[in-house]
Structure formats: structure tokens, C-alpha cells
Amino acid sequence: MDSQAIATPPEQEHAEHPPYLRHHFATVEQQKETSTFGMWLFLLTEIMFFGGLFAAYLIYRNWYYPAFVAGSHQLSIALGATNTAVLICSSFTMAMGVHAAELRKRKELVGWLLATILLGCVFLGIKAVEYREKWEKQHVPGLNFSAEGFTRVDPNYPDDKPLAPDMAAKTVVYFSLYFAMTGMHALHMIIGVSILLVLVVRAWGGAYTQGHMTTVENFGLYWHFVDIVWIFLFPLLYLISRHQ
């Protein structure tokens, strides 16, 4: 109250403001700009975080190239591509949700958010199928790993030469990075779906369709960011080593 009295010209003092406009902002526009700015700063820290993993992948791939190629051949391109499509669909439904909030359409917003949750869960389900396959093939570093298979020719890639035992042992580096990167990505998806559940409940109550939708918009930024991470993970982990 005191700082407010100092900061604003007297003729304006305690102007009426809608409940969603915080006291220290002059306009909704200014409030929105501030929170978008803050959200992007957070996303930049996320870029640096995933960027570190990408840099590690880049360097180790150069060091242990044959091991990374052999490791990559163990992934299913079909499942990876399906998951990419699912995630792009979920980004589309999220964008449409933000659009519905802008138009103040409550039921449409809830519908799009539910669709996004569903697609997010489909992605995680497919990911779980892939992880299960890794477990069965003994490709989980630290828990259940054997490099022995890589010293023999893989029937799916008959042109591949079997790896020498010391290089085969390095496939553990590929799978460690695979689990670190897709695991951190999946964690972000789980957090995203959890937040979406809260958003759906609040959206049903009309929280984002009465003139204030910054929360939905900023969550959309987060969701699209997670999509972008996958857009890079998919080619790097699944695709680029097909032919070597």
C-alpha cells in the first residue's frame, strides 16, 4: 500500500482493476509482457540444460562412432517416427487450446487441453514400450546391460561389421546418453501432463476464459519447447546413423 502510494501519481491512486490484474502492473498488457518475458528466460535455461546433453552426445559420438552407430541401430525408427507425429499433434492441440482461451470459449479450451493430455499419455506409453524392449535386450546401463550382442552381426543390419570387444563395451555410453536424454524429456512430459490436469480443472471452472489467460499461454510455451527438444532428439538418436 505504501509503495503504491509513492509510485503512482495522486490522481490515479488506487484505480479499479480486474481481479486478474496484479496490483503492481498498470495494464493487463504490461502484466502479460512481463510474464512472457519471464517464461522465455526459464525456457532459455532449459535450452542450456538440454544443450549440455546434446553437446555430450555430439562429442562422444565422434569418439566412439562405431559403438554409437551400432547402438542407434537398436532403436525402432517406426516407433520414433510415430512418437514424433503424436507430439506434433499434441503441440497443435495445445496451440488450438490457447486459441480457444483467446476467444474465451470455455468448453473448447477444456476439450483441446484434454486432447493434449491424451496425446501426451500416448507418447509416454510408446516410450514405455521402447524402454521395455531395451530392458529385454539388456540395454539398460547400470541395471541390466550387456554389450555382448554387439560383438556379433545384427540380423537386421547384416552389412554391419561386428564390433571389437573394447568398442562394443562403449555402446554403454550411447545407451547412457539415450536414457539420459529421452528420460529427461519424458520427465518434462510427465510434469507437463501433471500441470495440464490442473489446468483442465481450473479451465472447467472458467479460470482462463474471463479475460486472463497468461497461464495457459505460458504453459503452451513450455509444451511447445518440450516438442522442440524431441524434434532434435528423434533425428540424432534414431535417424542419422542408419547408413554407417
Next chain:
Amino acid sequence: MSEPTHKEVLDSEPTHHEEHIVGPKVYGIIFGSLMVFTGLTVAASYANFGVFNAVVALAIACIKAVLVILFFMHVKYSSRLTKLTVAAGFFTFLVLITMTMTDYISRAWGMW
């Protein structure tokens, strides 16, 4: 005409941007393009371009990421502050990656 109010002055500040609602049509086009590029990158991985497989795959990924950032994340319609923030972030990221890789890009290729 009366003096502009405090609120109107603030609304004309540089952080202000036109309230722009992106329509379903734009989202649909971007969604379609992303799907096409996904198909393209999978198809390209089955062709053998040698070292250029990685280049092609990463180029397509970059195009897809830019589409998502500009349209789904509304950066194309955002204020200059937001645009500068995003651009500065990616630039810093590229600097960090390049510095990390200096040893590799400045010495004989493939000799490490």
C-alpha cells in the same frame, strides 16, 4: 480532446505490441508442414548421403523448430523484447556449443 491517461501512455510504450490472434488456419498449415517435414526426414534417413545424412536431418530439424517457435510459440507476433530474448538465448547457446567444440573443429578432422 483530454490528456492521455496514465494507462494509455503505458500502452504506447515500446513493450506494447498489437494484440494478434493467430487463427486455426495458420496452426493447421504449420501442423501440416511439420508432419510433411517429419515424413521427409524419415524418408531421407533411408537414402544414403554419407556424412550428409546428419546434415540433412539436422537442417530439417532446425526448420521444424523455427516453425514451432515462430508460429506455435507466437514469437513472430511478439514484442521486440521477446524476439530479442529468444534470439539472444539461441545465440548464446551457439557460442557455448562452438567454444566446447573448438578443439574438434580447429584440428585435423577425424584425427581425435
